[in-house]
Amino acid sequence: MQIDRADLDLYTVEQARMLDRRASEAFGMPGYTLMRRAASAAFAALLGRWPQARRLLVCCGPGNNGGDGYQLAALACDRGLEVTLIELAAPASGDAGRARAACVEAGLTPVRWQLGMSLPEVEVIVDALFGTGLKRALEGEAAALVQALAAHGAPVLALDVPSGVNADTGEVPGPAVRAALTVTFIVAKRGLYTGAAPAHTGPVWLDDLALPAALREALAPDARLLASAGLPPRARDAHKGDNGHVLAVGGEHGTAGAIRLCGEAALRCGAGLVSVATRGAHLSALNAARPELMAHAVEGVSELGPLLARATTLAVGPGLGQGAWGHALWLTALDSGKPLVLDADGLNLLARAPRRFTQPAVLTPHPGEAARLLGGDVAEVQADRFAAARALAARYQAVVVLKGAGSLIAAPDGRLAVCPWGNPGMASGGMGDLLTGVIAALLAQHLTPWQAACLGVGLHARAGDLAAAEAGERGLIASDLLLPLRRLLNGAPST
Numbered sequence: 001m002q003i004d005r006a007d008l009d010l011y012t013v014e015q016a017r018m019l020d021r022r023a024s025e026a027f028g029m030p031g032y033t034l035m036r037r038a039a040s041a042a043f044a045a046l047l048g049r050w051p052q053a054r055r056l057l058v059c060c061g062p063g064n065n066g067g068d069g070y071q072l073a074a075l076a077c078d079r080g081l082e083v084t085l086i087e088l089a090a091p092a093s094g095d096a097g098r099a100r101a102a103c104v105e106a107g108l109t110p111v112r113w114q115l116g117m118s119l120p121e122v123e124v125i126v127d128a129l130f131g132t133g134l135k136r137a138l139e140g141e142a143a144a145l146v147q148a149l150a151a152h153g154a155p156v157l158a159l160d161v162p163s164g165v166n167a168d169t170g171e172v173p174g175p176a177v178r179a180a181l182t183v184t185f186i187v188a189k190r191g192l193y194t195g196a197a198p199a200h201t202g203p204v205w206l207d208d209l210a211l212p213a214a215l216r217e218a219l220a221p222d223a224r225l226l227a228s229a230g231l232p233p234r235a236r237d238a239h240k241g242d243n244g245h246v247l248a249v250g251g252e253h254g255t256a257g258a259i260r261l262c263g264e265a266a267l268r269c270g271a272g273l274v275s276v277a278t279r280g281a282h283l284s285a286l287n288a289a290r291p292e293l294m295a296h297a298v299e300g301v302s303e304l305g306p307l308l309a310r311a312t313t314l315a316v317g318p319g320l321g322q323g324a325w326g327h328a329l330w331l332t333a334l335d336s337g338k339p340l341v342l343d344a345d346g347l348n349l350l351a352r353a354p355r356r357f358t359q360p361a362v363l364t365p366h367p368g369e370a371a372r373l374l375g376g377d378v379a380e381v382q383a384d385r386f387a388a389a390r391a392l393a394a395r396y397q398a399v400v401v402l403k404g405a406g407s408l409i410a411a412p413d414g415r416l417a418v419c420p421w422g423n424p425g426m427a428s429g430g431m432g433d434l435l436t437g438v439i440a441a442l443l444a445q446h447l448t449p450w451q452a453a454c455l456g457v458g459l460h461a462r463a464g465d466l467a468a469a470e471a472g473e474r475g476l477i478a479s480d481l482l483l484p485l486r487r488l489l490n491g492a493p494s495t
């Protein structure tokens, strides 16, 4: 069993279901056998995680996910555990029906769920209501049962997928189980790792049910979980000219902090030189706070030109505003053709005047900015973050980082990576500005946009986790990430 592993292949639900079928057809593995293996893998995980459990409540839905539950209930009963078995409806599939019959044979009597029914005292609840076959938001009796499980308070082990979670997209369209642990079968489903899903899964353990590797090898995964990484040591004779010159453009009146955070992150992530093009009013404060930043007063495009000529990489957008000043700088910066990272108002301006990038480019929208760039709304973006990230990358011909829990990185050629780190403490002003500087510094150090975005997003999120581990999530501020970022970039392990 692989536990909570990064660097993992991720599959769509359609692919996962195709692999289920292929296991049966090409490898002669009947669905019922797979179900039994799934149940015994999940039961082993349950005993490992809750060795003190003596009483279980197993809740089964009508499909094969319910079948896994019936099998697990029978196994637990054989082992002498006290099992209460609740079902939503009669099994809809032959295999699930057979598993239910095995349960009855083992001496269990399934009880049909009814509204208001009281649930027994147990140490662990097993959620086998819905898995990859979930088709719509839970409502009616199923929704009521999920709510009753939440009110019960015992920890929940979810089989394959927490019921109510869309394992393909990460969307949670209605009531859903909040699991303490999810054991997923055969392959990792991509939706478990992004958007609203991670709040419902707990740690995800993958069990491949001992299927031959050849089964998966014939199918290219849809996405990949990021692996932890840093940069190799510098050449001993390196000089600052080898490590790029980042120019950070932004900081309209009132938002000087954004461009300072971006510039400081670029310095801490190894850019050889970092210049800042900003309003003249910010200069003395910037110079006093961080003298290593080369701050320049730029009130118009004539002052920007010489700075653009010297820079190798641009970070455009933090605190830029969308007024005449910001727009003029934005246009000149983009037209320079230099490799760039575009964030915040840089993205809002792009939504107003779309273009396809011909230079190496990374866009870092949060869901609100992504919605503006796609001409939709936030709910649509969050309903399928994978589709939104890929659509943005194709539309703008740039690598796109769709931020938020389980950030996604998409390339115009369809590649997609998912970030398994980060925490809600990072939902605080300035975190995005920092990420812009991190990715710009990596681009400046000769990484491709894809490499810089993947490494930058991973470093930023892991730094957020390290900083939160030190003093908690609440009150975490962007500057707290600077030192951990530097440590991780130089290869320190995150735990």
Ligand SMILES: NC(=O)C1=CN([C@@H]2O[C@H](COP(=O)(O)OP(=O)(O)OC[C@H]3O[C@@H](n4cnc5c(N)ncnc54)[C@H](OP(=O)(O)O)[C@@H]3O)[C@@H](O)[C@H]2O)[C@@H](O)CC1
Pocket (backbone or CB within 6 Å): 020, 021, 031, 034, 035, 036, 038, 061, 062, 063, 064, 065, 066, 068, 092, 093, 129, 130, 131, 132, 133, 134, 135, 136, 137, 138, 139, 142, 159, 160, 161, 185
């Ligand atoms: N096949 C294999 O080889 C293996 C499969 N395995 C297991 O099977 C699981 C997939 O099983 P599955 O395809 O039967 O789908 P599942 O998630 O049980 O749900 C389908 C049922 O739910 C219903 N339904 C859906 N949405 C609903 C809603 N919102 N509200 C109410 N009802 C709703 C739907 O009814 P319908 O809408 O079609 O009328 C149908 O009856 C997978 O996650 C894994 O656990 C493992 O054993 C490993 C090997």
Ligand SMILES: Nc1ncnc2c1ncn2[C@@H]1O[C@H](COP(=O)(O)OP(=O)(O)O)[C@@H](O)[C@H]1O
Pocket (backbone or CB within 6 Å): 344, 366, 403, 404, 405, 406, 407, 421, 422, 423, 424, 425, 426, 427, 428, 429, 430, 431, 432, 433, 434, 435, 460
């Ligand atoms: N709940 C969360 N889990 C993981 N990462 C998060 C969470 N909330 C925010 N983040 C991360 O913090 C950063 C916030 O960026 P952004 O929304 O642009 O903030 P700001 O504009 O305030 O700088 C993003 O990298 C995002 O992925």
Ligand SMILES: [K+]
Pocket (backbone or CB within 6 Å): 065, 127, 128, 129, 130, 131, 158, 159, 160, 161, 162, 163
């Ligand atoms: K489930």
